[in-house]
Amino acid sequence: MSIFTPTNQIRLTNVAVVRMKRGGKRFEIACYKNKVMSWRSGAEKDLDEVLQTHSVFVNVSKGQVAKKDDLNKAFGTDDLTEICKQILAKGELQVSDRERQTQLETMFRDIATIVAEKCVNPETKRPYTVSLIERAMKDIHYSVKPGKSTKQQALEVIRQLKETMEIQRAHMRLRLVLPAKEGKRLKEKLKPLLQVVESEDFDEELEMVCLVDPGCFREIDELIRCETKGRGSLEVLSLKDVEEGDEKF
Numbered sequence: 001m002s003i004f005t006p007t008n009q010i011r012l013t014n015v016a017v018v019r020m021k022r023g024g025k026r027f028e029i030a031c032y033k034n035k036v037m038s039w040r041s042g043a044e045k046d047l048d049e050v051l052q053t054h055s056v057f058v059n060v061s062k063g064q065v066a067k068k069d070d071l072n073k074a075f076g077t078d079d080l081t082e083i084c085k086q087i088l089a090k091g092e093l094q095v096s097d098r099e100r101q102t103q104l105e106t107m108f109r110d111i112a113t114i115v116a117e118k119c120v121n122p123e124t125k126r127p128y129t130v131s132l133i134e135r136a137m138k139d140i141h142y143s144v145k146p147g148k149s150t151k152q153q154a155l156e157v158i159r160q161l162k163e164t165m166e167i168q169r170a171h172m173r174l175r176l177v178l179p180a181k182e183g184k185r186l187k188e189k190l191k192p193l194l195q196v197v198e199s200e201d202f203d204e205e206l207e208m209v210c211l212v213d214p215g216c217f218r219e220i221d222e223l224i225r226c227e228t229k230g231r232g233s234l235e236v237l238s239l240k241d242v243e244e245g246d247e248k249f
Contacts, residue, residue: 020091
């Protein structure tokens, strides 16, 4: 006796499911593991590398494919690739508790790594180790937010850690060259954005070497370009003003 397999069922294995509710119904797509986040971050551009099939399901694990009428009602189209893209962008990635825990631990470590790379002890100018930052994050009970990027969360962590330890973003070293006419006036406007002026030379132009908080870089750049109409210049001499060796407690 032959076994009948319904034509609206597709069996998939080792799959990551992304789920979305629309118009009171549930729709799911089957993706390759570890590819959903790559697509959302823009690292993966090829949809075929993300989707196991361009089908839309009501239940991936049972292999039940969504009806065309339901898709039209919910999404206003029955173009499966377009619907897959919508679900991929806005749907909820279904993961097991163990996978979620692993993902959170990886993100926690990644956030600590970014903080360690960007920050120093302001007293000694030495960077902190990743493990020390991880300990400090645990001490403030920082909980990872899976929906936010690690870079955004790293900036959040830096703000919170400032309340419990000596930490700041490592300064950038810049060379500013300003036309003589605008030099003095522009220097006054720039002053609140500069942390340390290391050298200043006023001849035919005003040339300054200074340390700034990386968060002020864009504002300084725009100020110089607008005020000097492109005649001033800004050069990054070093991205981080850091002493050698790790900071230890």
